[in-house]
Amino acid sequence: MIRSELIQTLANDNPELSSExxxxxxxxxxxxxxxxxxxxxxxxxxxxxxxSTRFRDARIGRNPRTGTQxxxxxxxxxxxxxxxxxxEHLNIEI
Amino acid sequence: MQADIPTLxxxxxxxxxxxxxxxxxADSAKMIEQMLGHITEALRKGENVKISGFGSFILRDKNERIGRNPKTGVExxxxxxxxxxFRASQLMRQRIxxxx
Numbered sequence: 001m002i003r004s005e006l007i008q009t010l011a012n013d014n015p016e017l018s019s020e021x022x023x024x025x026x027x028x029x030x031x032x033x034x035x036x037x038x039x040x041x042x043x044x045x046x047x048x049x050x051x052s053t054r055f056r057d058a059r060i061g062r063n064p065r066t067g068t069q070x071x072x073x074x075x076x077x078x079x080x081x082x083x084x085x086x087x088e089h090l091n092i093e094i
Numbered sequence: 095m096q097a098d099i100p101t102l103x104x105x106x107x108x109x110x111x112x113x114x115x116x117x118x119x120a121d122s123a124k125m126i127e128q129m130l131g132h133i134t135e136a137l138r139k140g141e142n143v144k145i146s147g148f149g150s151f152i153l154r155d156k157n158e159r160i161g162r163n164p165k166t167g168v169e170x171x172x173x174x175x176x177x178x179x180f181r182a183s184q185l186m187r188q189r190i191x192x193x194x
Contacts (some may be wrong), residue, residue, distance in 0.1 A: 001135040001143045009132050010125070023127050025106050025115055030148040032110045036102040038189045043102040049178075053190055075191050078149070080180030089138050090153065090176045 037078055049082040137178060149182040 003026070010022045017025075033043045033051055043051040053076040061072040104126060111122035136143050143151040154177050161172040163179065182190075 001133070001141050003145045003147075006114065006129065006132055006143075006145070010128060013128055013178075021115070025111060025117070025153060026129065026145075028110055029107060029113050030124065030145055032107055033102070034186050034189055036150065038193055039099060040183070040193070041099045041102055045104050045107075049132065049180075051180075067131065076185055078180075078182040078190055079095070080151075080182075081150075082178040082180075086134055086137065086178060090178060092138070 009033060040076075045083070047083050047085045048081055049086060052079050052081075054079045126159055140176075145183075147185050149180055150185055152179050153177070153192055154179055 007019060007022050007026060010026070011017065011019050013024065036043050037051055037053050040053070042053075046049075056075050056077055058074040059072050061070050062068065063070055104123075108119060108122045110128060111117055111125065112119050115122070117125065133143050137151060137153060140153060142153055155176050156177055158174045159172050160169055162169055
């Protein structure tokens with residue numbers, strides 16, 4: 001499923017809303033999560049999962065094409081831990 | 095380590111929709127419920143979910159393997175299972191590095 005399919009499905013559920021409104025809702029939702037992570041926070045959506053960021057130390061990397069060494073700066077990277085309900089859902093045979 | 099700011103919850107996101115989109119709080123909560131429901135349902139059917147600009151929820155099938163109870167050392171088979179991983183978009187990665 002991709003973003004446009006999610007918008008379409010939600011539009012079918014909510015005929016009183018325009019697809020522009022649905023799109024706005026989806027953007028506010030996902031942007032809100034990203035923005036909070038960027039500020040250094042954690043986002044917990046019960047039943048679905050939790051988004052957080054993890055710290056990665058600086059390291060010496062290598063350009064895989066040329067083999068030259070490059071310095072990779074310390075950074076924070078996003079991380080998602082699926083919730084229990086979702087994990088259990090995935091392993092139910094249909 | 096996380097910065098010292100409160101965890102964003104479903105209630106906070108409901109509030110964001112209420113303020114920024116102008117839905118009632120009840121409708122905001124309903125929209126979030128529906129959205130997560132559709133995403134979870136797609137994953138349950140074995141579909142990956144890709145939200146451009148945000149990231150992809152990717153399913154991986156794990157084979158059965160022999161694990162060990164770390165406390166007792168007893169070997170136990172771990173059943174084959176499907177796990178969910180998340181790969182953040184380049185945009186999200188950049189925003190997190192920039193901190194904005």
